[in-house]
Amino acid sequence: MISTASHGTAFLGHPRGLGYLAFTEAWERFSFYGMQSLLVLYMTQELFLPGHIDNVAGIGWYRSLLEGAYGPLSPLALAGQTFGLYAGLVYFTPLFGGWIADRWLGSKRTVIFGVLLMTAGHAAMVLEQSFLIALTLLILGSGALKGNIASQVGQLYPKDDDRPSRGFVMFSTAINIGAVGGPLACGLLAQLYGWHVGFGTAGVMMLVALGVYLKGLPHLPDEPHLTRSSEPHRKLSASDWRSVGILMIFLVFQVLLGPGYDQQFNMGMAWIDAAVDLQTPFGRVPVAWFVSINSLGTVLGAIAAIGFWRWQARRGDEQSDNTKMVVGGLMYGVGTMLMAVGSAFQTAGSVSIVFPALSYFITGVAFTWSWPTWLAVMARYAPRQIAARMMAAAYLVAFFGAIVAGYFSRFYETMDPALFWLLNAAACWMGAGLFYLFGPAMTRALVANLDQAQEPAILSKYASFVIEK
Template identity: 50%
Template sequence: MTDPDPAEVAAIRRLESADLWGHPKGVYFLAATEAWERFSFYGMRTLLILYMVQELLLPGHVENVAGMDWFRPFIESIFGTLSDQAFASQLFGLYAGFVYFTPLIGGWLADRWLGAKTTVMIGIALMGAGHILMVWEESFLLALLFLVLGSGALKGNVAAQVGHLYPQRDEARRSKGFTIFSTGINIGAIIGPLVCGWLAQRYGWHAGFGTAGGVMALAGIAYILGLPHFAEDRIHRSGDGTPALSTSERTTLGFVLLILAIALFWSLAFDQMFNVGLLWVAEGVALDTSFGTVPVPWFGSEDSFASVVVVPILLGLWSSREKRGRPVGDFEKIATGSVIMALSIGTLGLGAALAGDDGKASILFPLIAFFLSGTSFMYVWPTMLAMVSRRAPRAINARMMAAAYLVAFVSNIVAGFLARFYEPLGPAGFFAMMAVISLTGALLVFLFGRRIDRRLDALDEEQAAAAAQPAFSPAAP
């Protein structure tokens, strides 16, 4: 029998001595940290594309941005000549994409060198500095760099610390702990755009950005207060490299990558909602109501709100189907989510096509569209992560889970590239194109989903049979 894992023993002792409502106290501090960080992140993200197009890139402002005289030519040397809108969309896509790439680096630094606690503190400091630097036009590009690096240091490592609070075999309690943690994420994602969007509309862009920076201080306070309740860092300075995979496992890996590629079609349309989608809402929707002018970033909050309120509905629907002997498969969920996403972004296109004589569409169109986009997210993203977790070879399962987030990295950058067609095609034509892209993902699932699923099932059985066979050990001479 092997000695018990010291980290697991420490987690058990912590659970026994420091429970709060059945969970380690640390999980509540981590949830609070993530709530404030997501408040800051989503509050700033929904302002970014609007700020660039409506102010920063205009004459009299863009000249003030340090480094823009070489940065824009550098970007255009890669992506071609860009209009101000296309450049803003591409820069937004690069920012949003690298936010999902740098956590791979942050996780490596935490695992091998710094530990999660130190890395998270660095991330909080970098993100706070980045948000504050957004207040001045001169430091805009430096602010984006700090935000990308800070998110990389913080994003994955906070979530990893939640798992470290629970014994390895206590999956039921661990799952509930992540539910508490995810609640913090959802609260921040809903409230951040509401507050920052309102402040930006009433007091100017920099009030919204400054608030996002101030809120990062609250994230830092919550994290520091929780330090005594977190598990000890696990640093592994050496590794055994990439383990060898069997032929069956390599085939499985190929199918997992294919699943991620199919999900990319949905993700391209989803990410466009927060890029060109918000620009069209600002320019093409009648936002004045009897209650006042609706801030554009509030639609980002609606997307997050929808992803919360539809959960019990979807769980009830799927449970009902299962009781009737017709369970909803993973590929069916992805296909359904892709169709809903096409309807979502297509609704924006319909609104643009039916705009009144003043060129403004009814506010009902984005209200419907962003609720549908949040609904589609709950069909596709959790399902995709669950499929990767279940199907990826055990030897590289954790790395494949991290690689799943590269879908968001690629789709944000490609969505920024596609945004150059917004002006030539016009809003109606552009959103129709994006709807077709999402429907293409649904069509691919319809054509190949069942075949891939059956093949993966067969590969699972093959690998299980191989694992059950006793290892051959030659007799000693």
């Protein structure tokens, strides 16, 4: 059930609850990306070096477990594997968070629990000894938070509303405003005052996110299992299962779409630190700031995309969701390719700062076209009785992407950097090709699975999509 407050237009033409959800995630992302922008650098420059690594509680069995699977790991390779596992599990645990919300606590209480766990994780990051504990708390907290926040965005709108795609872009834009500020602030503070000041700042911002969410509770959607208690127990129909199957195939396409994006947060940070000339007339640019460049690209790209899509909508020919994801995949590839070009043509032993700056900016713009659109597709077509779990499943894209990036990060030291980044770019273009070739027919099948009462509105949304193919 959607609460009466959810039908309004008080927040830039959208329900008021969208504003509270967006700014909760803005501060949470400030914290998350502020910490994440430091993580690989912290591990490779200090934590995993002699004199420090032995201080980490549990590092012996953890390293033995990884090396049992992958063989001996250098400090850089161990950092890459650790980051990949962390970043992947952050997007895997929302499956459990969605299940807990659907069955037991509801989305609102689960989100509050997640924020508290993440706050504790950031606090634990301040000490070397509790590093693995900190990552565990952050993983569990993110699992409780992420899918449930996003599912509440989808539930703000009636099923036949044409605003969710733009609403998710606005949601993502607010998130990335926080993602711009987090690496700037935490990266600068870490460079000036030490790693733990940067990590501590990230923890304080999680408390701000909690305050915003609590203030917005009256404007958020009603809990579906509280107002329609029989719905979560209704079995999925054959049509529902067909929709789930198609969405899972789309998930595979989406994973292939963005490996270059995932690798930028992993070995991209190490590459910039080792190969790029970061000196400017104003001093050395913190490596963490490139994460902010990526997020700035998403913010500016979203502003341009919203205006462009609104203009198309007024003419009755807004791009289909499938086309938006194709464009996003092509841009991911172009952005990643710039890192290969910079590596191939580096001069005087270092790469111009222009190459990574443009690369991170372009992949940020690509994110605007790809990721919010994917969330909107999941919100529109997922069976309602498993809405939170399906939205959590949408984040498996990031799980598999991060795990794959972590696995391939161990080849970074043995491959030519230009070839390493070229292969990542090629995978992005492969994903875009799969969406272009197979996406239209699969979307028509999803439309056919909707209830007859909803079908006309959705079909009008996809009219240009059907004509294209």
